[in-house]
Each structure stands twice: as structure tokens, then as C-alpha cells.
Amino acid sequence: MDLPVMPPLKPMLAKSIKGVPAADSVEGGLSFEPKWDGFRCVVFRDGDEVVLGSRSTKDLARYFPDLVAALLRELPERIVLDGEIVLAVDGRLEFDVLSQRIHPAASRVDMLAETTPASFVAFDLLALGDESFIDRPFAMRRAGLERALSNATAPVHLTRTTTDAAVATEWFGIFEGAGLDGVVAKALAKPYAPNGRTMLKIKHARTADVVVAGFRLHKTSTEERPLLGSMLLGLFNDEGVLQHVGVAASFTEARRADLFDQLDAMRIPLAEHPWGAWQQAEAHESDRLPGGQSRWTGTKDLSFTTIAPTLVAEVGYEHMEGTRFRHTAQFKRWRDDREPSSCTYEQLEEVASYDLAAVLE
Structure with a gap:
């Protein structure tokens, strides 16, 4: 060439x-x-x-x-x-x-x-x-x-x-x-x-109220100074099942330390968590659960800590890809006034369809 x-x-x-x-x-x-x-x-x-x-x-x-x-x-x-x-x-x-x-x-x-x-x-x-x-x-x-x-x-x-x-x-x-x-x-x-x-x-740019149902540690986290890396987010579908919709991950180091302390105190056993089936390969065939490997993550450890799904957060997002946020969401604030059960897909803006062929003309 x-x-x-x-x-x-x-x-x-x-x-x-x-x-x-x-x-x-x-x-x-x-x-x-x-x-x-x-x-x-x-x-x-x-x-x-x-x-x-x-x-x-x-x-x-x-x-x-x-x-x-x-x-x-x-x-x-x-x-x-x-x-x-x-x-x-x-x-x-x-x-x-x-x-x-x-x-x-x-x-x-x-x-x-x-x-x-x-x-x-x-x-x-x-x-x-x-x-x-x-x-x-x-x-x-x-x-x-x-x-x-x-x-x-x-x-x-x-x-x-x-x-x-x-x-x-x-x-x-x-x-x-x-x-x-x-x-x-x-x-x-x-x-x-x-x-x-x-x-x-x-x-x-849009916002949604989501359930915070777990977290992962930051890559710089240590036993002496544990730091939160990302919060795992969920929304309830029409059947009342909490679906994994993405993560929020952009925080300062000081904020990561505070968030770890807050969320770590809410740990519950995996078996008691709505996403407890994530370790079973067959569970991923019907639901996109956290912890699964993909073509992008390879062998990266995607295990997470499960917490009681009682916290509600407002996050910013751009748009959906199927049932998930297309990109990492941005944490806005805690919503203590919202019940987790109110965090459903119904709150999301429904975008009117448009024919791609018309864009390409």
C-alpha cells in the first residue's frame, strides 16, 4: 500500500x-x-x-x-x-x-x-x-x-x-x-x-431513576483504602423483574471512598439477590445479567458485590440500546423520595421511530 x-x-x-x-x-x-x-x-x-x-x-x-x-x-x-x-x-x-x-x-x-x-x-x-x-x-x-x-x-x-x-x-x-x-x-x-x-x-441527554443493586471495586482499590469503581443499576420490567441496565462510574477518589462505605454496609448474600442467578450460564440466555463475559471483556473479572436493592439514584443517560443504557450513566443524586418499585421502564422517553432509508437519501 x-x-x-x-x-x-x-x-x-x-x-x-x-x-x-x-x-x-x-x-x-x-x-x-x-x-x-x-x-x-x-x-x-x-x-x-x-x-x-x-x-x-x-x-x-x-x-x-x-x-x-x-x-x-x-x-x-x-x-x-x-x-x-x-x-x-x-x-x-x-x-x-x-x-x-x-x-x-x-x-x-x-x-x-x-x-x-x-x-x-x-x-x-x-x-x-x-x-x-x-x-x-x-x-x-x-x-x-x-x-x-x-x-x-x-x-x-x-x-x-x-x-x-x-x-x-x-x-x-x-x-x-x-x-x-x-x-x-x-x-x-x-x-x-x-x-x-x-x-x-x-x-x-436524559435522566432516569434507577435502583442501585450492586457495585464493583475500582482498579486502584486496596484493602487499606477500598474504593468504589462502579454502581450497578437496575430497572423493573413489566413482569416485576429487576433487569440490569448499566453502570454509573465517574466519581472523584474521595467520593469513591465514601460510596464504598455507604454501599458496603448494605451487602446481602448473592443467593438473596434478584441477580443471584448470574453465575449460572443458562441464566444469560434469557436475561442480560451482570457478571457475564462478552467479546469486549474477554476474561476480565466482572464479579460484583450484591447489596439490598433499596437505594434509588437519578442518573443521566444518552439513549437506550435495547433494554440497557448505551453508554455509562452519570450519577446525579440520591432519590430518597422514590420507592425502588417505581423505577420501571415506563418512565423512559419513547423515541418515535424513523426510517433509516430516509436519513440515507
Whole structure:
């Protein structure tokens, strides 16, 4: 492979802000685009060679043979693109299904590539032919990207953009129904900045009251100074069963020590806890319980300390992935005025569905 921009390359990143900014809030103006919920990927193609560089620069090509074939068919001979690998089920992005591709068995990957094929959404041009576009402003990179992908067809897509903040605000409200994450803003006059947080991202922010049902120790915890690492959170489903929905984990060291003392005093035996079946492999077939290994955790110790499920906390979250929080939740405050039984899925905002095909038009 011999391209003007070579792997490994860490993609340009974004910093979070609240609310869609005015298009003229930065010199040269802003361009807005949907924020896709998938695997960030820098595509390098040189003839028959394709590298799918992840955010951490690992090559994802072995997990997406279907996408490699599509990129060879749809892209120019020599090109470097920044974009997102996504996977849709019934007209909605499904990150959990996408994550199943990260599997050590080639036969499993091949089967998934056939039954649940992935797509690539391009949103930046880094090189074309013998020319590097990294130092060019986004306005020029976008124009070059549109020309380069003018004949591309599914599953290779060009993300839509707008310079109208009102349109971006509308996208922020409706595209979540198709599984998207929010909106991204890029300065039209700025060059590409590998590993630099020069983009802006606007994501959904919500709160929920949850049951704190267990905890894990922090990686720096010692016997002399035990520190809480994360709180395990639960919500009751329609059958009255407490489901594990995620964790809250961002605390100062002093707060970790205080929280450990508070929660450790509430220990109960595993056998008396609603999640006592987590050690039984068959329990994970019907419920997603804490303590189970996954393709992401490998052999990492995910055991936890069970506590009486009587504490209620208000947490912040962005959106759901199935029955769980998509990302780590943020602890807000204790809710002593709430009963644990009131912490159900019914309190969560129901996002109106939206057809992904309409986003990709």
C-alpha cells in the first residue's frame, strides 16, 4: 500500500456541547451532519488492498469481509475516507448486532456477513489518488468527497450535510428514531486534525431513576483504602423483574471512598439477590445479567458485590440500546423520595421511530 495518507491514522474527534450552535458561531461557518452510531473507521484503499482502521488504529477488515468487497466495488482505486461502519435491522441502526461481528471465529463472521451485512457511511475525504486532503478546509474536502462518491451505491453511502442550524436541529429531533446518536458540527474553514477534538457533537441527554443493586471495586482499590469503581443499576420490567441496565462510574477518589462505605454496609448474600442467578450460564440466555463475559471483556473479572436493592439514584443517560443504557450513566443524586418499585421502564422517553432509508437519501 502506497497512499499519500497511510495507516495507522487516528481519526479526528469531537467534544460535546449542549445544543446545536449557530452556523456562523465560528469563523468561516459550520457544516452539520448526522452523528452515526457504529464503529468509527478510516478506509484506506490502494488497488486491491483495503485497510479498515478503527479509532484505535486496529484493522477491522477481517470482521467485515462483506464491506471490504463492497468498498472494492464502489470506491475509486486509490482513496482514504473517514466514516462509520453501521448495521441496520428493520430500518434502524443496531449497535448490539454490529458488535457481534467482533468474533474470533471466521466461520461466525462469514455467517453474520451474509445474514446481517454492514454498511459504510462516508463523511470526510483524506486522500484521493496522489493528493492528500488533510490540510485542506472541510469545505474543499466535502466537495471532493461528493465527486469521489458520485457513483457509489449501497452499502456505501455519503452522509448528508447542511449549513442550516434549524435543519440540523430538526435532524437532532427526528433521526434518533432511526438509531442515530445526535448531530456533529464541523468548521468549514478548518483542516482535518487527526486525533484532535476539533469537531463538535450534540447528543441527547436524559435522566432516569434507577435502583442501585450492586457495585464493583475500582482498579486502584486496596484493602487499606477500598474504593468504589462502579454502581450497578437496575430497572423493573413489566413482569416485576429487576433487569440490569448499566453502570454509573465517574466519581472523584474521595467520593469513591465514601460510596464504598455507604454501599458496603448494605451487602446481602448473592443467593438473596434478584441477580443471584448470574453465575449460572443458562441464566444469560434469557436475561442480560451482570457478571457475564462478552467479546469486549474477554476474561476480565466482572464479579460484583450484591447489596439490598433499596437505594434509588437519578442518573443521566444518552439513549437506550435495547433494554440497557448505551453508554455509562452519570450519577446525579440520591432519590430518597422514590420507592425502588417505581423505577420501571415506563418512565423512559419513547423515541418515535424513523426510517433509516430516509436519513440515507
